[in-house]
Amino acid sequence: MTPRTVADVLARLDRSGLTTVAPLRLSVGPVRLRLRCAGALRADLAxxxxxxxxxxxxxxxxxxxxxxxxxxxxxxxxxxxxxxxxTGRKDAIHDLTDGRLVFKWRTGVTFLQSPAALVAFGPVGSHANQVINFINTQVLNACLREGWQICHAAAVTNGARSLAIAGLSGGGKSTSALRMMDLPDMAFVTNDRLMVHGGSPVPTALGIPKHPRINPGTILHNPRLHPVLTPARLAELAAMPSEDLWHLEEKHDLIVPEIYGPGRLRLSAPLTDFWVLNWHRDTALPTSVTDVALSDRPDLLGAIMKGAGPFYADASGRFQTDRTPLDPAAYLAALRNVRMCEVTGRVDFDALFDHGRRLLEARA
Structure with missing residues (x-):
């Protein structure tokens, strides 16, 4: 019988094995979480x-x-x-009267999302990354219900200034942000999801504890990241045509403390600067960083805005659909007091790093 309520789902799951397991407790900005998990996955999550x-x-x-x-x-x-x-099937949902089930087609992992219970079940041990995403989604949901906005952006900070970088998928935001980590005193905030809450003199930004998952091109063109891959794989990538390398989808985890050392993560920061990558690989024009008024550029705002996805329900418990529109006005309000810039010209990570160095070293 198809489950209709959260109680129906919970009645079919055995959670007794979690009663003797010490929970993992996390603190992310204003959000606190308590995870109950047994077996090897618990150690992996810790x-x-x-x-x-x-x-x-x-x-x-x-x-x-x-x-x-x-x-x-x-x-x-x-x-x-x-x-x-x-393209391809990724997520599916089944709405309950008091919650929602979300199913991952590629892995068979299922999630129960509801005010009464949050559960990940299925082959979770083989797909820890999806469990990590589910945990981080709860941080995003809690912030959304408190008036934060989700930005599709990477970000770094030195404590005084913070730079967020957005762009089309595969446009180089992760590569650009990680290059900025070569600057002294720079800390990593987030790779793909940045929460922003409007304020004065500048908004507050909050990252999620999700280590970057990066493509081979990002690794190949940054010598500091080479330990992520074997020398043999690096040689294979170096021999690939640049066009093929640019479009290669082959994600690798970059554990920030392992590459950059301890103390290089800082999830909360004042958001002072925001760049949107609108550059191109087929132009000879020099890379340029130009101030823009985001209210006049809906195309750039579209690259920043990010839907909450199938897991989000508002404070009243109402879930979004895949047709729920985003609210540009809410983003413009949250990003007020942030210096917005458009990056144009050719894709040149060295030139962009020079722009970022001058910006971030200015401090004031």
Whole structure:
């Protein structure tokens, strides 16, 4: 029988094995989480979230993680529409009267999202990255309900100035941000999801504890990142045509402390500067960074805005659909007091690094 309520789902899951497991406690900006997970995955999550492990706090969001359990029979899944330019089946949903199930087609992992319970189950041990994403999604959801906005951007900070970088997927925001990490006293904020809350003199930015997953081109063109791959793989990539390398999708985890050392993560920062990459590989024009008024450039704002996805429900418990529109006015309000710039001309990471160095070393 297809489940109709959260209680129906929970009745089919066995959570008894979690009662004797010490929970993992995380602190991310204003959000506290408590994870219950057994087996080897617990140790993997403890290592991954080492920089945000914390003592127990009040009002923690509780998440249960169960290995190998499924719903039989499976619910009647409805595909969640993907973003423009993305192909293939990824997410599917089944709405309950008081919650939502989200299913990952590629891995078979299922998530229960509801005010009453948050559960990840299925082959979770083989797909820790999806569990990590689910945990971080709860941070995003909590912030959204408090008036933050999700930006599709990477960001770094030196404490006084912070630079966020957005662009079309594959446009080089991760490569650009990681190049800025070569500057002294620079800390990594986030790779792909940046929460912004409007304020004065500048807004507050909050990253999520998600280490970058980067493409081979990012690694190849930054010698500091070469330890992520074997010498043999680096040689193979170096022999590839640049066009093929640019479009190669082969994600690798970059654990920031392993490459840059301790103390190089700082999730919360004042947001002073924001660049949108609108450069091109087929032009000879020099790379330029120019001030813009975001209110006059809906095309650039579109590169920044990011939908909350199938896991988000507002404070009233109402879930989004894959047709829920984004609110440009909310983003313009949140990003007020941020210096916005457009990056144009040819794709030149060395030139962009020089622009970033001058900006971030100015401090004031």
């Amino acid at each position: 290592a991954y979230f080492a920089d945000v492990l914390a003592e127990d706090g009040s009002d923690a969001i509780e998440i249960d993680i169960l290995e190998g359990q499924t719903l039989d029979p499976a619910p009647d899944w409805m595909d969640w529409a993907r973003e423009p330019g993305k």
